[in-house]
Amino acid sequence: MATFVELPQMTDTMTDGVLSRKIVAEGESVRVGDAIAEIETDKAVMELEAPEDGILLSWRFDENAEIACGDIVAIIGSVGEEIPVPRQEAASNAVVPEEPPSERVKASPVARKIARESGIDLAKVSGTGPDGRVVRRDVEAVAEMGGSKVEGPQPETSRISISRNRRIMIDRLVDTHRNVPTFTVTRRFDMDHVVELLRQVRHAHGDAFPIGYTEILVKAAALASTREPALNARYGATGIDRLSDVNIGVAVGLDDGVVVPVIRSCQNKSLGEIAESLKEKTERAKRGALLADDVQGSTFTLSNLGMFGIDEFQAILNAPDAAILAVGTVAKQPVVRGDSVAIGTVMTGTLTVDHRVADGVTAAKWMAALADVFANPISLVM
Numbered sequence: 001m002a003t004f005v006e007l008p009q010m011t012d013t014m015t016d017g018v019l020s021r022k023i024v025a026e027g028e029s030v031r032v033g034d035a036i037a038e039i040e041t042d043k044a045v046m047e048l049e050a051p052e053d054g055i056l057l058s059w060r061f062d063e064n065a066e067i068a069c070g071d072i073v074a075i076i077g078s079v080g081e082e083i084p085v086p087r088q089e090a091a092s093n094a095v096v097p098e099e100p101p102s103e104r105v106k107a108s109p110v111a112r113k114i115a116r117e118s119g120i121d122l123a124k125v126s127g128t129g130p131d132g133r134v135v136r137r138d139v140e141a142v143a144e145m146g147g148s149k150v151e152g153p154q155p156e157t158s159r160i161s162i163s164r165n166r167r168i169m170i171d172r173l174v175d176t177h178r179n180v181p182t183f184t185v186t187r188r189f190d191m192d193h194v195v196e197l198l199r200q201v202r203h204a205h206g207d208a209f210p211i212g213y214t215e216i217l218v219k220a221a222a223l224a225s226t227r228e229p230a231l232n233a234r235y236g237a238t239g240i241d242r243l244s245d246v247n248i249g250v251a252v253g254l255d256d257g258v259v260v261p262v263i264r265s266c267q268n269k270s271l272g273e274i275a276e277s278l279k280e281k282t283e284r285a286k287r288g289a290l291l292a293d294d295v296q297g298s299t300f301t302l303s304n305l306g307m308f309g310i311d312e313f314q315a316i317l318n319a320p321d322a323a324i325l326a327v328g329t330v331a332k333q334p335v336v337r338g339d340s341v342a343i344g345t346v347m348t349g350t351l352t353v354d355h356r357v358a359d360g361v362t363a364a365k366w367m368a369a370l371a372d373v374f375a376n377p378i379s380l381v382m
Contacts, residue, residue, distance in 0.1 A: 002076065011041050014041050016069060018064060019037055019039060019073065022059060023037055024037070024050075027056065029053075029056075030054060032052060036049065037073065039067075042172065044291055046292045054078055055078060057074075057075045059074050060074060071109050120139055122139070125142050165257040180354055183360065183363075185363045187367045188347070189374050192345050194330075194377050197216075197378075198212075210279075213306060214278065214302070215271055217325075219266060223380070224369040229242060232299050233299075234320045234322060234357070246300060247262050247297050261294050300322075301317075302324070305327075306328050306330055312349075314326055314350050317353075323363070326350045330347045333345075
């Protein structure tokens with residue numbers, strides 16, 4: 001008896017995926033657990049495994065197709081077995097004897113679903129996917145204009161394709177912005193002692209111990225989260241989950257968007273271990289070689305634009321994390337010490353917080369704990 005291979009939800013935020021590569025061709029045999037395809041999810045490229053032994057009788061989608069979770073990707077059966085028609089396809093054929101124009105349009109399953117829910121005629125939507133295929137972003141663009149296209153002559157434009165990585169990032173940020181109430185708090189940190197620590201480390205170890213501000217920030221945020229654990233949490237339907245490990249996601253900018261590789265158990269790692277892990281995952285991120293485990297399970301996020309000369313900024317929450325810290329450049333500025341003005345090294349940090357998890361007082365306490373780590377950085381190397 002044939003087995004329908006459905007696309008599972010491979011990550012906690014996945015709603016659809018792209019069939020990026022077929023590993024097994026039609027007619028080839030497979031065993032349980034064999035990888036039959038590579039699926040590009042919202043976080044990484046993952047392998048789709050065969051649920052049964054048998055022959056791969058049929059692929060239901062071409063490569064580069066967008067597939068909704070739960071849709072049938074392939075059919076596995078026995079040698080010579082007739083390829084069955086999936087139940088939903090049979091029902092569709094029975095109810096609709098003749099395809100309407102919108103059903104003849106090349107469109108991804110996700111695009112069709114959004115079009116049905118929004119009452120949009122796919123025949124009137126211009127596709128930007130492979131071979132003119134209508135994909136999710138095309139339908140959403142029409143929906144945002146009220147379900148209709150602007151008629152009449154349009155000015156000449158040049159369209160820059162949005163990569164899947166950037167589209168996923170956009171979808172997640174929009175979803176967070178719509179559904180998660182957030183607030184921000186900003187504080188200026190005294191970094192004089194941190195600068196001196198880095199100077200001593202570099203003097204003692206040179207290039208053999210490549211520690212920078214990002215590594216310092218990761219460790220400092222982990223220590224602050226152990227002292228004020230209320231932000232190392234996630235909001236759930238039945239309560240707030242406090243998490244024991246501090247797994248920090250570090251935003252890494254790529255040409256086609258941002259990925260957030262995760263460094264686990266940062267509260268227990270040395271600066272050297274954090275540096276090694278961050279370097280290795282950043283290099284793989286730039287090659288597009290991150291694994292699913294590399295980008296899942298964060299409990300707190302760090303975004304650092306200081307190396308680009310940015311003084312301060314706000315970052316959108318990386319849900320389901322309860323907080324994200326955005327930091328600017330470390331620079332010398334006039335500071336007031338007692339009744340005198342001196343030159344000090346400062347950094348501005350802005351914390352964005354899920355208001356369902358914590359309030360302003362909690363965020364302020366966390367920022368105070370971070371300031372204490374910077375003022376006494378010996379804790380970073382102990």
